[in-house]
Amino acid sequence: MKANADDIWLKKNQQYLVEAIKLVRIELSGLLTKERGHDNAEMLNELSIGYATLLKIENEMTSMPAIQKLTSTFNLSFFEKKIILLAAGVELDADLASIVQQLQGGSSILPNYSLVLGAFAESHWSALSPESPLFQWHLLKVSDQNLLIQSSFIIEEDILHYLTGLQYLSPKLKEIVFPITTFSECFEIEEISTALNQAGLLESKPLLQITGISAEEKMWMAAKACIDMQYDMYRLNPFDMPNQKHDLIDWVSVWNRNAALSDMVLYIDGALYSDLDYSQRHHLIFLIERIKGIVILGMDQVLKGLVRPVEKIELRPLSKKKQYSIWKEHLGSIAHMLNGHLDAIVAQFDLNASAIQKVSAKMLTLYPPEKSMETFHENVRQQLWQYCVEYTRPELISTAQRILPLAGWDDLVLPSMEKSVLAEIAIHVRQRQKVYDEWGFASKSNRGLGISALFAGESGTGKTMATEVLANELHMDLFRIDLSQVVNKYIGETEKNLSQIFDAAEGSGAILLFDEADALFGKRSEVKDSHDRYSNIEVSYLLQRMEEYKGLTILTTNMKNSLDKAFMRRIRFVIQFPFPDLNMRAEIWKRIFPSSTPTDSLDIQKLATLNIAGGNIRNIALHAAFMAAEKNKPVSMSDLQQAAKKEYLKLEKNMSLSENMI
16 A cells, blocks of 8 residues: 555656756746747746646645755755756756757857856856855756856766655765664663653754664664654664765765655674774764764764764663563574473673574574474474574684583593582583572672683693583583683783683673683782783782673693782682592593593503593594504504503603503
């Protein structure tokens, strides 16, 4: 029905434009007949009939014709309106173009200043000044550089399309902005809608800055609010702005006239603002100051140097309760099969409404409502969890390495006390939402809610394997970050690197393993020089982000005693991984070979006399397996003895007599 109404308006608008241009043609043809000595009475009669026709067409339209809206929007005088119709007419009406050419002595079909000032009784010189609406809004452009009075002008292409009734975005704008027309219906946008409504009523419009939620949520919520308020929203990435000031000025002027005519809102995505250089930041300020319409900025930082008033809209992420209800709404028939598993999903993952909608749609594609799934409850639970892990998987900087966890509890050889602490870590991760939110511990204090652990012990004692076990237990991604690569000698760079890691991982719940903590930690409480002071700042920043992080963070160190106790108190769990004794080494040897590896009469007790850590045991077993495979025989004690000698050589360690007799 709406499409039909639009078609009717478009047809009527084109009729109106044709008649309006016809009136301009009649006036100019009157100049020709007057020059030839003809009476203008007939012309005046034609004009009278023409204006009556225009009024009739306008009364039949559901909204004003495009030329009338253009006139009203830019406050054009009657003379300026005629100039626009003349500039459009020479493009659309061959007869009018011919008359213009004749009146100008055959020089050009493009009208010049001299013609319009002499042709219309309502003419005024101010209409052709640089400050007039015609040129201030760049509705026309001068096409040559003759004397001012002889300069020709041409209508801007997008304005010509607008007059014909076509909603046409200027090519200059399309190069760097694109429309945002999709969003989730689940967003709560009252605050943005209210701000948009108030800004629309003001002549001098403030910058609307959305803070406090993810970059994606900022954009989608702004889009929904704009569409509800009947604005067209276009996204601009600051990196795409013109580099030269004159190009930026030109772009802003084109945006301003398009936005004024078509109720457009510019959304500036500030997610990567910190990566802009000085010139780009300056250009961004310049652009925001000169946009006359509504501008929405999605960014948490304060934009320094801005004169334009700013109205901040601070939004909070969806509550767990709201996330739960959105999940139920979008999962539909799948939701009842989860048997409480949805609580675990909500506890582990902080997804916004758009993300929940996307993951749910993916699930419904795999398990459509018409499919009988009574026997697939466990599959549904596992698949939903996996989709959430994949969706939230962070894109971390090059110093982070994703580890595919393979080890399970049976692979880990540790004393019972240390194993029980590992199990307790998993419990804290699983039950944090219930304890923090449902039982109210988060309302008592928001400090120290992050779950952190320190794994200390010599190399090869199982610290990394333990993180794999936890990742497998919790079904979460595991990322290893080498702190020795993150730490930077330049002031502030270490914090920047750490910030990139935590910002990227936020919302995913991924396990972050910070390896080689000794590179940053140490007995730093005694400040002897400026480097010590900044080292303390870096450590404090890391601990602060660990305390705020909603996932699990683990630090590893080979030298627990070198860590300052003041920093240790801020870490929730500390596990000392002991160097394996004889019995532990025997257990490691029992489990080191996969069940499909052929072995020949291995003496576990003799192998256990090798006084080495689990990591070295694995190296020996793997090296022996390759030697046995080359001989196409099972792994034997002889293979292991040769492999052990090479491992000891690598360790620069001498074998004792008992070790050498395996």
